[in-house]
Amino acid sequence: MPDNPFFNFQTGSWSRGPGPTDAATLIIAGDWAPIRAFAPLIESDPRAIYGDVLPLLQDADLTVVNLEAPLSDTGREACKSGAVFKGRRCHVKGLTAVPFSAVTLGNNHMFDFGAEAFAQTAGVLDRNNIARTGAGMTKDEAEAPLIMEAKGVCLAIVNISEGEDLSAAGPGPGVAGWNIEEACLRIKTLKKDTDQRLHAVIAVVHCGLEYIPFAPEYVTNAFRKLADAGADAVIGHHPHVPQGLFFHGNTPICCSLGNFVFYQPTTFFWRKTGYMVRLHISKKGVAGLDIEPYRIHDRGVQMLAGPDRDYFFKRFRQISAPLSTPEGSRQAWQGFLDYYGIAGFKNEVNMILDKLDETPGKAAAMFRNRLTTAQHFHHWKDLLTRVVEDQMGQSPVWAQDLAREWLTRQIKNDQ
Numbered sequence: 001m002p003d004n005p006f007f008n009f010q011t012g013s014w015s016r017g018p019g020p021t022d023a024a025t026l027i028i029a030g031d032w033a034p035i036r037a038f039a040p041l042i043e044s045d046p047r048a049i050y051g052d053v054l055p056l057l058q059d060a061d062l063t064v065v066n067l068e069a070p071l072s073d074t075g076r077e078a079c080k081s082g083a084v085f086k087g088r089r090c091h092v093k094g095l096t097a098v099p100f101s102a103v104t105l106g107n108n109h110m111f112d113f114g115a116e117a118f119a120q121t122a123g124v125l126d127r128n129n130i131a132r133t134g135a136g137m138t139k140d141e142a143e144a145p146l147i148m149e150a151k152g153v154c155l156a157i158v159n160i161s162e163g164e165d166l167s168a169a170g171p172g173p174g175v176a177g178w179n180i181e182e183a184c185l186r187i188k189t190l191k192k193d194t195d196q197r198l199h200a201v202i203a204v205v206h207c208g209l210e211y212i213p214f215a216p217e218y219v220t221n222a223f224r225k226l227a228d229a230g231a232d233a234v235i236g237h238h239p240h241v242p243q244g245l246f247f248h249g250n251t252p253i254c255c256s257l258g259n260f261v262f263y264q265p266t267t268f269f270w271r272k273t274g275y276m277v278r279l280h281i282s283k284k285g286v287a288g289l290d291i292e293p294y295r296i297h298d299r300g301v302q303m304l305a306g307p308d309r310d311y312f313f314k315r316f317r318q319i320s321a322p323l324s325t326p327e328g329s330r331q332a333w334q335g336f337l338d339y340y341g342i343a344g345f346k347n348e349v350n351m352i353l354d355k356l357d358e359t360p361g362k363a364a365a366m367f368r369n370r371l372t373t374a375q376h377f378h379h380w381k382d383l384l385t386r387v388v389e390d391q392m393g394q395s396p397v398w399a400q401d402l403a404r405e406w407l408t409r410q411i412k413n414d415q
Contacts, residue, residue, distance in 0.1 A: 006247045009317040012309075014252065015280070015288035023282040024150040027060040027292075028204065030237040030257035030274050033069040033109070034087035034094055037298060038263040042087075042094035049094065049261060049300035053276075056292060056303075057098050060278065061150035064157065065095070066206065066237050067103040067110070067132075068262060072120040075113025079361045080165040081369035084112045092124050094261065099130070102146055106134025106161035106175045107206040107238065115173040134159030134204075135175045142169040142176040145190060147198075153281050154197050156190050158183060158231070161206040162238075164373045165365060178207065178374050180222045184229035191230040200232040200281045208239045208256060209375045211271065213319045213406040214332035214399070215243050215255035218378045220323060227251035232286045235277055241270040241406055242312075244320030245291065252289055255323070259296055269409040272296045273304075273312065291316070319402060335399020337383050338392055339407070345383055 007014045034042045041049050050057065057063050069085035071092050077084050095103065103125065111118055118135065125132050133146035146157040160183050161168070161175045168177025176183075183203070190201050203226045208219045215223075215236065223234045227248040234253040236243070243256035258274030266272070275293040279286055293304045293312045304312055322328030352370075355363035370376040386392050 006252075007245060007320070009313050012291040012293070012313060013288065016250075017287075022151060022153070023280040023287050024061040024153040025059075026062045026064065026148075026150075026155065026202070026279045026281055027057060027276050028202075028235050028257070028279070029057075029063070029065040029276045030260040031068040031107075031240065031262040032065045032095075032103075032260050033067070033085050033262050034071070034091035035069060035085050036263040036265060038261060038300075039087065039091070041299060042091050042261070046094040046097035050098070051300050051302045053292075053294055053301050053303055054098065056276070056278075057100075062101045062148050063098060064102045064104060064204070065100050065260060066107060066204075067095070067105055067121075068107050069109050070111075070113055070117040070121040071124050072113060072117035074120055075117030078112050078114060078165070079365055080112065081362075081366040082108070082164070085109045086113050086117065089120065089124050092128050092130075095125075095130055096128050101148065102131035102133065102157070104134045104157070104159040104204050104206070105132055106142070106159040106204075108161065108164035108167065110135045110175055111167045111173065118173060133157055134161065134206075135173075136169060137173045139169040139171070139174070142174060143182075143186065145186065145201075147196065153199050153283060155200040155202060155281055156196070156198050157202050157204055158186055158190070159204045159206075162374050165369055166372060180225055184225055187226060187229040187231050199283050200285050201230060202279070203231040203234045205234065205236045206238045207236060207375065208243070209336075209379055210239045211241050211268075211407060212239065212336045213241070213243060213270075213402045214322070214329070214336060215239075216375065216378055217330050217333045217382070218374060219255065220246075220326070220329040223253045223255070224248045224326075227253065232281075233279055233289070240264065242273055242275055242293070242316065242319075244316065244323050246320060246323035252286065253323075261301060263296070263298075267411045268407075269411050270406050272411060275312075315402075315405075318398070322399070331396050332399050333382070334386070334391075334395035336403040337379075337386055338395045339400045339403040340383065341392065342387060345380070
């Protein structure tokens, strides 16, 4: 597959031309949660967990991170399909240590402990002057864009999520859900709003299937629609691994940033690797971007350098190249489906069926989520359609090989 002509995979950057002197810098980072091994570290020494990433964050004019857990000392644990996360109010010091300008809350864990825990989280953020978007006590609050300003540059962030476990806001609390048409309308409205004096609209989207190298076809199609609606950049997270970058017209689209300050007790290589996006935004829009990759270790995060950084961008080029066209995106997605195969489908279904006897509520939530959430619905629909049409095994070898690496490569002792 050809390289995208816009992005320099050696420098990890793209620019429309000479950098404007009036540009503001916005860093967007992936999943952040004070959980597991990171919980006591954030509580005891929150600055240390950022390591040599901290100066980059503090040098930016604006910083946004995905808060992937409520910060609350109350609430009742939800019965849901996946893991359940919660930090405590004191963990807000991990955000103020930077300090982050804002957090996105449109994700699949913000309501893990119900509306009461969410309300406490919102209060903690507000008291610490950390702006928020993507979730709320009403649909209007959840979908309200976040307006930010620095160096005379005004931008808006539109945050949406797939609303897993039926967590999308309806008449009551929830996240800004997976309605691409409505999100496009909000973007178009913002672009036409002369009163806001907006110079850029950034879509931040929590979606996609976890742990795989390529965003599903329905995701890349949705991202292109957001760009067509006027989004000046589209940034994705949720898969817990890095995924590629492509351009739709002149709009940069990052499919997944991967984990950030989010600890997973695993030795899988790509679940311990992520990247931040630094956007350069002038009064003429997005003028450029930089990709800043890092490694996640047991005590925090550390920037990649030397051969590690080179290897990241070697693979980043490979997972980005096919996304430049809809057909390439389709082939990449089909490569994962072939790698997953009928055996993977049987294993997943049997795992859920086994849970029906042990924990029926959990199993029911898992089945319900497979039927109602976009990532699982499209995964099963597209796989089964390939089986029906006798298309299994016909995807490109490169797509299957990259799926295998993302799902099996382990961290070596010297990495």
